[in-house]
Each structure stands twice: as structure tokens, then as C-alpha cells.
Amino acid sequence: MNIVVCVKQVPDTATERKLRSDDKTLDRDAADGVINELCEYAVEEALLLKEAHGGEVTVLTMGPDKAGDTIRKALAMGADKAVHLVDDALHGSDALGTSYALAQTLRKIGFDLVVLGSESTDARTGVLAAMLAERLDVPQLTFAKKVEVNGGSIAIERVTDYGYDRVEASLPAVISVVEKINEPRYPSFKGIMAAKKKPVEKLGVADAEIDASQVGLANSWSEVADFAAAPPRAAGTVVKDEGDGGVKTADFLASKKFV
Amino acid sequence: MSEILVLVEHVEGQVKKVTLELLTLARKLGTPSAVWAGPGYSPDAKARLAEYGAEKIYLADSADISDYVVAPKAELLAQLVSEKSPAAVLVAATAEAKEIAGRLAIKIDSGVLTDVVGLQDGLVADQSIFGGGVNVQSRVTKGTPIVAVRPNSTPVEAAAGAGAEEQVSVTVSAAAKGARVVDRVKEEKGARPELTEAAIVVSGGRGVGSAENFSIIEKLADSLGAAVGASRAATDAGWYPHQFQVGQTGKTVSPQLYIAAGISGAIQHRAGMQTAKTIIAINKDPEAPIFELADFGVVGDLHQVVPQLTDEVVKRK
Ligand SMILES: Cc1cc2nc3c(=O)[nH]c(=O)nc-3n(C[C@H](O)[C@H](O)[C@H](O)COP(=O)(O)OP(=O)(O)OC[C@H]3O[C@@H](n4cnc5c(N)ncnc54)[C@H](O)[C@@H]3O)c2cc1C
Ligand SMILES: Cc1cc2nc3c(=O)[nH]c(=O)nc-3n(C[C@H](O)[C@H](O)[C@H](O)COP(=O)(O)OP(=O)(O)OC[C@H]3O[C@@H](n4cnc5c(N)ncnc54)[C@H](O)[C@@H]3O)c2cc1C
Numbered sequence: 315m316n317i318v319v320c321v322k323q324v325p326d327t328a329t330e331r332k333l334r335s336d337d338k339t340l341d342r343d344a345a346d347g348v349i350n351e352l353c354e355y356a357v358e359e360a361l362l363l364k365e366a367h368g369g370e371v372t373v374l375t376m377g378p379d380k381a382g383d384t385i386r387k388a389l390a391m392g393a394d395k396a397v398h399l400v401d402d403a404l405h406g407s408d409a410l411g412t413s414y415a416l417a418q419t420l421r422k423i424g425f426d427l428v429v430l431g432s433e434s435t436d437a438r439t440g441v442l443a444a445m446l447a448e449r450l451d452v453p454q455l456t457f458a459k460k461v462e463v464n465g466g467s468i469a470i471e472r473v474t475d476y477g478y479d480r481v482e483a484s485l486p487a488v489i490s491v492v493e494k495i496n497e498p499r500y501p502s503f504k505g506i507m508a509a510k511k512k513p514v515e516k517l518g519v520a521d522a523e524i525d526a527s528q529v530g531l532a533n534s535w536s537e538v539a540d541f542a543a544a545p546p547r548a549a550g551t552v553v554k555d556e557g558d559g560g561v562k563t564a565d566f567l568a569s570k571k572f573v
Numbered sequence: 574m575s576e577i578l579v580l581v582e583h584v585e586g587q588v589k590k591v592t593l594e595l596l597t598l599a600r601k602l603g604t605p606s607a608v609w610a611g612p613g614y615s616p617d618a619k620a621r622l623a624e625y626g627a628e629k630i631y632l633a634d635s636a637d638i639s640d641y642v643v644a645p646k647a648e649l650l651a652q653l654v655s656e657k658s659p660a661a662v663l664v665a666a667t668a669e670a671k672e673i674a675g676r677l678a679i680k681i682d683s684g685v686l687t688d689v690v691g692l693q694d695g696l697v698a699d700q701s702i703f704g705g706g707v708n709v710q711s712r713v714t715k716g717t718p719i720v721a722v723r724p725n726s727t728p729v730e731a732a733a734g735a736g737a738e739e740q741v742s743v744t745v746s747a748a749a750k751g752a753r754v755v756d757r758v759k760e761e762k763g764a765r766p767e768l769t770e771a772a773i774v775v776s777g778g779r780g781v782g783s784a785e786n787f788s789i790i791e792k793l794a795d796s797l798g799a800a801v802g803a804s805r806a807a808t809d810a811g812w813y814p815h816q817f818q819v820g821q822t823g824k825t826v827s828p829q830l831y832i833a834a835g836i837s838g839a840i841q842h843r844a845g846m847q848t849a850k851t852i853i854a855i856n857k858d859p860e861a862p863i864f865e866l867a868d869f870g871v872v873g874d875l876h877q878v879v880p881q882l883t884d885e886v887v888k889r890k
Binding site for chain 2: 482493534
């Protein structure tokens, strides 16, 4: 099975994240870039599927040069090779532009199964997998907490508000995973060394047959008009429980008219 | 006034509160038309939608709309956009409705904004990003704006609309039938309000200690008419089901009141609750980061504080 796992580099959530004052896009230099957490689960699931069914795992990332670190991390976990879509023309693409660029690249490199995280920690739109399924005209099996492949068919458990749906389709398909699905492996020392030698193909917009008028900040379907840091929350009152903590909390609730 | 399409969220035939919020918001922008997709429509549903301002109700209530994942609903909305030329399409910012919005955006070549917390004239949207740290104003620049609005961000107001029904005939295309839902498994949730819609949420974390002990969290929640949430440490331990997880990889909630008991306040948890209007923390560690967010905090053992609070709430009712 030819599995492509889409991996995004995001600013570390433990550092302060900012937008740039000049073009109002994500400030990628302000914070350390790390692999989007749910993408680790996507890589793990791709590796588990490969181990069970054979085939090859290709990592696909769209992002600046710096995103190469994230590719190495996925390769160190065990992926076989990578495609790095990198081009200044892609800077500032919104979800429509990003999904278009990734879909064009996926068409070019081919796939039986595309695996994504269900959400990124920076933009958190949670739409990429659905958009890829729409653009590639293949079944959408998203928010999976369990995936089973059987020959040319695939079934998942899709997390819902009330529990989960069992969903079936045939390959090729696009899936996205939630973090309940597996426990991502840590790269071993051997894996880290091996990753240095694995092939990473860099593609620009023209190489991937991406129409440059459909990507980038200026061609996005939406724009950030303005932004500002949220006013900090006013400091609250903290009391020590001296046998009356519950009563004091109830007093606070009453003062706010919750009781 | 221009027409605004509102995709109705419904469960077992009941219109969810977020839909009333969307109708309230849509009335500020134009004339709301509700779009009902899937089975379960009833006169009660109609009455509710009309009460909150739906002038029209587009009905596509055949079963096959919800027998396949997401795609048929996106097709339905695309068809309505081309027939009715609305000024905007509003959906709830739930996992599934955002996916519908995403596919719709591609079908109609229009921009989509997710996790919007307010809409102003000219369809300028307020978004709260980076776990509540930055406020953004954004807008769609191409096509018919598609806006996914976060539940609990708009106070609901009733204002009667005509609620004129119009049956929409849709044929789900073969392409939209790729992923079939073969079974729906319901995990019990009891009579509590739904997590993302609840005005009050009471969440428990690792400090709760066991699945059995979650009953003290549930009792407090029930005394307040609240939903129960949990940190990932609690859902990972199997003490509470995953769908109640609040945070980066769980639900995002914006209730009026959020009570965190035995939760440290890790950044990934905060990402899901930081926009709550009022936050209360109960934690035995005075250094726990959750206190940085709290409007009111108690340093103490939740096993003492929470039951006492429940008793007080019941007493004062
Ligand atoms: C704070 C913020 C808010 C934004 N809001 C909007 C908005 O409302 N509307 C809009 O159209 N755009 C928005 N954007 C732009 C959006 O971030 C980009 O289009 C982004 O590349 C895709 O969105 P996502 O990360 O939210 O994807 P999600 O759908 O949340 O990500 C899910 C998965 O998609 C895959 N993936 C995502 N990006 C890449 C990539 N570059 N390379 C490889 N795989 C990837 C990963 O597997 C990831 O786990 C926003 C950006 C920021 C920084
Ligand atoms: C990819 C990824 C995604 C994640 N997504 C989420 C998410 O969606 N939601 C989420 O919550 N977390 C998420 N996390 C996990 C997050 O980093 C924290 O590990 C988690 O939130 C911790 O849960 P906790 O606060 O219950 O536990 P802990 O951090 O262990 O805190 C327990 C707290 O309880 C207090 N305590 C203990 N006993 C008592 C007592 N008797 N009375 C009062 N207080 C007591 C302690 O002082 C402590 O502060 C994610 C992590 C990763 C890597």
C-alpha cells in the first residue's frame, strides 16, 4: 500500500505564538517549529498500516525550509521518504490554497491512502482532510479512532458527539486521525541516524503543477484585516481551603448570580 | 434584505441551541433561512426555527443525506447557494459542520472562516486564536462567505419569522456516496446538556483519582444544571469517556462558567476552555497554572471542597 502522510510544522504551543505585524500571517520565526502533535499520530498510524499490510510511507509537508526538521522527525519515526513542497509563492495560503497545493502534489506522487491529523494546533481549522477528499474525489474517513484496512476496503470508527460512527469505503481514500488511535513511537537512535540518509524530494510550485494564481497570501479566499493581543484576564481571588472552601465558592457563585 | 443560509444542527429531531444562536446572528446580517438536512424534522422543529427568526426552512430530510460522511450535506448547501444566491452561509463550528463548510468552500469556490466568535457589518468576523491569546478580525474575499461560528458565542434572542417550508429535492451524487455510515454507536450521556452548548461546565482531571470519584464531579454538575468535562489525563486513564475531553484534542467550550477540579491547567487543556467567561479552579497545589486563569480559586482537596460546594448550591436553590 502506498501511504502518504501529511505532516505540518507548527509553532510550539509551549512558547508565545504571534502573528506578524507586516503581513498578518503566522510568525514562524517567533517560536520553535515542532511537528503538529496530531501529525505524530498520523505518522504512527501510517507506520502501523505499513507493518500490517506492506508498502511504503511517504511524508508530505508544505512549509518553509525550516519545516525540513519536522520531515526528519517523521522519517526518524520510520517513514521511508519525503516530499517537501517549498516555494515562496505558497506563503500565506489559506485552507483552500493549502488544500489545492497538497492535492496537486498528491496527484503527482500518487497514493492509495492519505493520512492526516484531524486538526493542527496553530490554525485549528480542522478542514484540511475534508477538503483533500473533495479535491481528490475520494472517500473521506475523518476523525478516526480506529482504522482497519482489508484488501481494497477500509473501515474506521469516526468520533462523534454521541460516541462513534462506523464508516466503510474503498481505497483510495483520505483519513484523519484523533489522538485516541495509537501511541506514537519515539524515534530510536538508529532511526534518527537512518533518517539522515532517507530521500527528501523538494518540489516547487511549478514541479508540482500548481497554478501559482491559486496559492499564496494575495490569492487567498480570506484575509486577516486586523489583530491584537487579547486583553489579559483580570487577576482573580485565590483562597486556601480551611474547611469552608466549598461555602466560599458558593458565595462567589452567588455574587455572580450563578446560584 | 439578503438571504443568509443557516445549516441546522439537530440531534434526534431536536434543534440544538447553537442553531438558535446562528439564527439570532443571521438576523443582524439579513434574512435567515434555515436548512434542515437529514431525517427527524417535525412540527416542533419548525416552530422552534420560526420562533428564532427563520423566514424560510429548506427541507432536505431524506435519510441518504446522513447515510454518508459529510459530502451529501456539502452538496445540498452548494445546490442552495447556486439557486438562492445567499449573502452568506453560517454553520456551527463543530467538527462535522466545519468539514461540511470546507467541502462547500471548494464546491462554490468561496472562502471559509472557522471558529468565529462574532460577526459585524460587512461580514467582518472575530476569531479568537492561539488558545484565546490573540483576537483577529478577518473576512472572506472571494465568493459567498462561509462562516463557522463557535457555539455559545452569541446570546440567543427570539424574534418570530414566517418559517415557510420549501422542500428541496436532492439527488446525492455517486461521488458523495464514497464513505458510508454503516452503524452509529451511542455511548450513554444521560440527561446533561451537551458539552459544547452548556452554559456551565464542570470538569475533572487527574486529581479526581478514579472513575468512581467522577460521581462527585457529576453531582456538582447536576446541582448547577451543567455538563461534565474531563482533562485528557482523566480520559486517558479511562475514568471518563473521550467525547467529554476538553482541550486542544478534545472539545472547545466557551461557557458562562467553567469549574476545573483537579486539573493543572496544561496549555493543551487551556486551549479548549480559556474563552469561558468565568473560571473557577479547585486544586491542592497553589502553584498550579490553572490559577493564573481563575476568577476564583480554592487551594484545597477537591474531595472536600467539591461535595461541600454541591451541598451549598443545593441548599441555596
Ligand atoms: C491562527 C490561524 C487561523 C486561520 N484561520 C483560517 C480560516 O479561518 N480559514 C482559512 O481558510 N484558513 C485559515 N488559516 C490558514 C491555515 O492555517 C492554512 O491554510 C493551513 O495550512 C491549513 O489549515 P490547518 O492547519 O488549520 O489545517 P487542519 O485541517 O487543522 O490540519 C489538519 C491536518 O492537515 C494536514 N496539514 C495541514 N497543513 C499542512 C501542511 N502545510 N502540510 C502538510 N500537511 C498539512 C496535517 O496532517 C494536519 O494534521 C489560519 C491560519 C492561522 C495561523
Ligand atoms: C497531542 C496532545 C494533545 C493534548 N490534548 C489535550 C486535551 O485536549 N485536553 C487536555 O486536558 N489535555 C490534553 N493534553 C494533555 C495535557 O498536556 C496534560 O497532560 C493534561 O491536561 C493533564 O491533565 P490534568 O490536569 O488532569 O492532570 P495533571 O497535570 O496531572 O494535573 C492534576 C492536577 O490535580 C491536582 N490534584 C491532585 N489531587 C488533587 C486533589 N485531591 N484535590 C485537588 N487537586 C488535586 C494536582 O495538584 C494537579 O495540578 C494533550 C497533550 C498532548 C501531547
